[in-house]
Amino acid sequence: SLEDATALGSIHLHAARPPGINSPTEAAMLGTQRILELVGNCDQRDCVICLLSGGGSALLVAPAPGITLVDKQAVARQVAAAGGNIEQLNAVRRPLSRVKGGGLARACRAGRLLTLILSDVLGDALDTIASGPTMVTPPTGKTAASTQENASHALSVLNELDLSNSPSLAGVVRVLQQQTQVPTHSTPCQHNPPMRVDHVILGNNADAVDAAGVKAVELGYRYVMQSSRRVEGDVLQVARSAADAIEQLASQDQINCWISGGEPTVTLPPQGAGRGGRNQQLALAVLEEMQLRKPQAISSHDVVFLSGGTDGEDGPTDAAGAIVDATVIARTAELHLDPNDYLERADAYSFFEKVDGLLCTGPTGTNVCDIRVALCRAKQG
Known part of the structure; x- marks a missing residue:
């Protein structure tokens, strides 16, 4: 808590993936679950500091219902092989995750969430860096996307890359199609009382x-x-x-x-x-x-x-x-x-x-x- 710095305890380092393997792993899933538990147990007296950098999308892994770790690995592999850029890859990743696209912020119950960023995205789009886990409001000039819109966008990206009929992505396409049928709702974070959310770019x-x-x-x-x-x-x-x-x-x-x-x-x-x-x-x-x-x-x-x-x-x-x-x-x-x-x-x-x-x-x-x-x-x- 902010009032008691000694309550912070020791820092735990979690090795979520081997060097050179920029792909979701079982260890990353376990680490993400621990992170979600930590931020979910915070209260208004707490300040959560999130460090984001390149590779964050592969390190924060919490598959959406109906999606498996194998599905997420296939998405990363096939979008990259098809020549997809980071914006296209993260557009597909977001609706397949419970933590991306503001999911980490929605799970957080602290009074303040501060994100410090080393940007691996040209132009520093906050909703694209590590797939925007703490981006609870859309960039200036954009409106909050609905579940349907995110899923539809992901499907259009897969179609652009000629991956819609890929056998290994059949489960992914099926889940995205199901998401386009759910009732429309936007995805900004709703906290009561409101949580202060800040983002600082440290380097790019x-x-x-x-x-x-x-x-x-x-x-x-x-x-x-x-x-x-x-x-x-x-x-x-x-x-x-x-x-x-x-x-x-x-x-x-x-x-x-x-x-x-x-x-x-x-x-x-x-x-x-x-x-x-x-x-x-x-x-x-x-x-x-x-x-x-x-x-x-x-x-x-x-x-x-x-x-x-x-x-x-x-x-x-x-x-x-x-x-x-x-x-x-x-x-x-x-x-x-x-x-x-x-x-x-x-x-x-x-x-x-x-x-x-x-x-x-x-x-x-x-x-x-x-x-x-x-x-x-x-x-x-």
């Missing part, structure tokens, strides 16, 4: 890009930067934009560093994917784009391109991303490797493993999307 992708810019200046680079404020498109589209930026660097001598933040999507091949993640796939796509263009400006310059996840994890691999430089390009030619072949198989990890281009940092403990850096200087001699 723009902060990471700014920090990279500060480091670039320390190292003597002259940079230009950009941080996407909305969901990016397919990784190949982002690669073309990155290649454009590299060409612009090489065409002048004032700016020699480009820093970008974002998070592209990757559509996995139907025949099954190799190893990799979106950052490795992006770096490989940039290499392929540069080789296809072969612009004179770039051929006369030394170029380095890096793409990495700020959490140190890129897909189900031990790499944070990948680097393209003169050594990688030379090794590619020496080994007669075809970047496009690895791109089509979504097997970027295997490619960069062969050319020694993997970026391995280990888990950083902070996820604020991805950082991309390009360096360019005229060749000497």
Whole structure:
């Protein structure tokens, strides 16, 4: 209680998932149930502090009636494989959960709920970060969605991604269809007396890009930067934009560093994917784009391109991303490797493993999307 700090007791750390496994687990379900019990036993004298960051959707797991853990795992896996972005994934997750979409706040009986956030969502939409477990009121300009509306939106997303007829999602589709038939009611939190709810963004992708810019200046680079404020498109589209930026660097001598933040999507091949993640796939796509263009400006310059996840994890691999430089390009030619072949198989990890281009940092403990850096200087001699 606020009146008795000694009543807080000790802090218990609950390992809900192994590192690198961004998927719902049985342990996460048990941990979520414990969290719901804790906040439900609070009273008006209590202040609950909720720490949210990337991966929160997989850590807070409380399936809605009719939904199983296997269903939730299938949703995460198939939406990602279909190239769905985080907004689409969380739109499907929300109606399938008792804790997402404000569910944690609705269960809380404290006098105040303070949420401190490390945002892994471009634009910092509070209803999207970790699927908005403490977001009891809609963002400005929106109205509170009903159960029917949430379910209908989820069904439309599955249809957009061509997943409505997926056999492994049959149970999910059935539950969503049932939810569209329930009596309409909005889902804001109703507390008597009212609970004060606050959200504070502690860090986001723009902060990471700014920090990279500060480091670039320390190292003597002259940079230009950009941080996407909305969901990016397919990784190949982002690669073309990155290649454009590299060409612009090489065409002048004032700016020699480009820093970008974002998070592209990757559509996995139907025949099954190799190893990799979106950052490795992006770096490989940039290499392929540069080789296809072969612009004179770039051929006369030394170029380095890096793409990495700020959490140190890129897909189900031990790499944070990948680097393209003169050594990688030379090794590619020496080994007669075809970047496009690895791109089509979504097997970027295997490619960069062969050319020694993997970026391995280990888990950083902070996820604020991805950082991309390009360096360019005229060749000497």
